[in-house]
Amino acid sequence: xxxxxxxxxxxxxxxxxxxxxxxxxxxxxxxxxxxxxxxxxxxxxxxxxxxxxxxxxxxxxxxxxxxxxxxxxxxxxxxxxxxxxxxxxxxxxxxxxxxxxxxxxxxxxxxxxxxxxxxxxxxxxxxxxxxxxxxxxxxxxxxxxxxxxxxxxxxxxxxxxxxxxxxxxxxxxxxxxxxxxxxxxxxxxxxxxxxxxxxxxxxxxxxxxxxxxxxxxxxxxxxxxxxxxxxxxxxxxxxxxxxxxxxxxxxxxxxxxxxxxxxxxxxxxxxxxxxxxxxxxxxxxxxxxxxxxxxxxxxxxxxxxxxxxxxxxxxxxxxxxxxxxxxxxxxxxxxxxxxxxxxxxxxxxxxxxxxxxxxxxxxxxxxxxxxxxxxxxxxxxxxxxxxxxxxxxxxxxxxxxxxxxxxxxxxxxxxxxxxxxxxxxxxxxxxxxxxxxxxxxxxxxxxxxxxxxxxxxxxxxxxxxxxxxxxxxxxxxxxxxxxxxxxxxx
Numbered sequence: 001x002x003x004x005x006x007x008x009x010x011x012x013x014x015x016x017x018x019x020x021x022x023x024x025x026x027x028x029x030x031x032x033x034x035x036x037x038x039x040x041x042x043x044x045x046x047x048x049x050x051x052x053x054x055x056x057x058x059x060x061x062x063x064x065x066x067x068x069x070x071x072x073x074x075x076x077x078x079x080x081x082x083x084x085x086x087x088x089x090x091x092x093x094x095x096x097x098x099x100x101x102x103x104x105x106x107x108x109x110x111x112x113x114x115x116x117x118x119x120x121x122x123x124x125x126x127x128x129x130x131x132x133x134x135x136x137x138x139x140x141x142x143x144x145x146x147x148x149x150x151x152x153x154x155x156x157x158x159x160x161x162x163x164x165x166x167x168x169x170x171x172x173x174x175x176x177x178x179x180x181x182x183x184x185x186x187x188x189x190x191x192x193x194x195x196x197x198x199x200x201x202x203x204x205x206x207x208x209x210x211x212x213x214x215x216x217x218x219x220x221x222x223x224x225x226x227x228x229x230x231x232x233x234x235x236x237x238x239x240x241x242x243x244x245x246x247x248x249x250x251x252x253x254x255x256x257x258x259x260x261x262x263x264x265x266x267x268x269x270x271x272x273x274x275x276x277x278x279x280x281x282x283x284x285x286x287x288x289x290x291x292x293x294x295x296x297x298x299x300x301x302x303x304x305x306x307x308x309x310x311x312x313x314x315x316x317x318x319x320x321x322x323x324x325x326x327x328x329x330x331x332x333x334x335x336x337x338x339x340x341x342x343x344x345x346x347x348x349x350x351x352x353x354x355x356x357x358x359x360x361x362x363x364x365x366x367x368x369x370x371x372x373x374x375x376x377x378x379x380x381x382x383x384x385x386x387x388x389x390x391x392x393x394x395x396x397x398x399x400x401x402x403x404x405x406x407x408x409x410x411x412x413x414x415x416x417x418x419x420x421x422x423x424x425x426x427x428x429x430x431x432x433x434x435x436x437x438x439x440x441x442x443x444x445x446x447x448x449x450x451x452x453x454x455x456x457x458x459x460x461x462x463x464x465x466x467x468x469x470x471x472x473x474x475x476x477x478x479x480x481x482x483x484x485x486x487x488x489x490x
């Protein structure tokens with residue numbers, strides 16, 4: 001992909017802007033950190049040039065000022081809520097985040113368990129953290145939240161919550177995922193600090209939607225596609241328009257909650273320092289786009305990938321049809337169809353012509369490589385090997401994996417492991433290829449090309465096994481699949 005985003009400018013500009021916001025409030029700033037802190041792959045896909053760890057690198061420039069607090073909902077602990085991208089539960093992700101922050105020299109302060117009502121799993125997790133020497137604070141549900149302002153801003157509301165002891169001027173409030181209670185945690189701290197005479201402020205750092213690009217820009221539409229399961233909708237910020245006469249973009253949840261926030265700020269401070277939801281944000285990403293067209297194209301491809309992800313989720317009964325319909329509407333707004341994804345067209349045309357599952361990969365130079373299911377290889381394994389041959393300049397007819405290497409693997413699968421499918425999956429094909437590198441120079445040259453596949457587009461005409469999906473993911477490839485189950489061999 002062409003670079004469309006200046007990452008170094010972003011890190012510098014963002015850290016400066018946050019420092020200015022700290023100074024605006026005086027003693028302390030609670031910064032609600034939305035999205036993923038050090039593995040923001042959505043941002044790197046729609047803003048080519050954005051590094052997945054950009055926000056973390058930005059924070060590291062403020063490491064002497066910053067303290068990190070991780071928030072997790074007791075309800076999420078109780079329900080074993082899982083991060084879809086990593087496949088781990090939210091409570092396990094708290095520990096992963098803690099270790100990742102500390103490994104990079106950032107100060108991790110504590111964990112807050114919100115919505116706490118004595119849930120058994122939450123109690124066990126609290127005890128586990130405390131045995132590890134981690135400070136844990138409890139925040140409780142408030143009846144009538146968020147509309148019962150007099151109760152919320154009282155000793156029986158926010159005042160009932162544990163006060164989080166912090167030592168740094170910048171307190172970053174982050175969480176494993178949405179719905180954890182980050183904003184309520186920040187506001188609770190403002191209430192407690194005000195009672196203690198501490199001058200504290202609140203700000204929100206969320207990359208998307210980008211407030212200073214158009215409402216229907218593909219970047220913002222891609223964010224709607226990414227959150228189709230949450231019913232987030234990008235909107236013009238009416239409060240900002242009224243206050244300043246300027247058009248800015250925000251999303252429905254922040255706009256809907258702003259009157260409540262306004263009342264809470266007025267109850268605590270006597271006035272709200274912000275005139276709009278946009279005012280609360282500190283995101284500078286829109287100021288660092290250097291090639292708008294490159295970002296538009298990348299975002300359109302992301303919308304199509306999200307569409308196929310939802311189609312596959314629907315086929316597996318993991319979502320409702322309205323999620324797919326919402327992304328179809330987004331595609332119409334972006335004026336794109338699945339035909340705009342070259343690998344999709346190539347894989348599906350080949351499958352229709354041959355009557356077997358097929359796959360296609362678009363190489364960095366735009367070359368389209370296809371592969372089909374055979375007696376030896378699945379379509380994903382075939383296209384992967386074909387792509388490696390093309391990148392290494394090896395003739396298509398050359399066999400990278402000797403038959404004597406494949407045969408024992410097939411025998412193991414069918415005779416001893418009970419598999420009905422003798423064909424090699426992508427992981428098995430790569431292991432077999434690696435076994436050939438010691439004796440075959442072509443195999444070694446092909447293996448050396450694996451890093452080049454990063455960011456390449458790939459499409460398959462059938463749904464894949466979790467093994468194949470994970471291999472493409474580990475290679476950094478951008479996979480989509482038709483929501484069609486492969487028919488078993490008779």
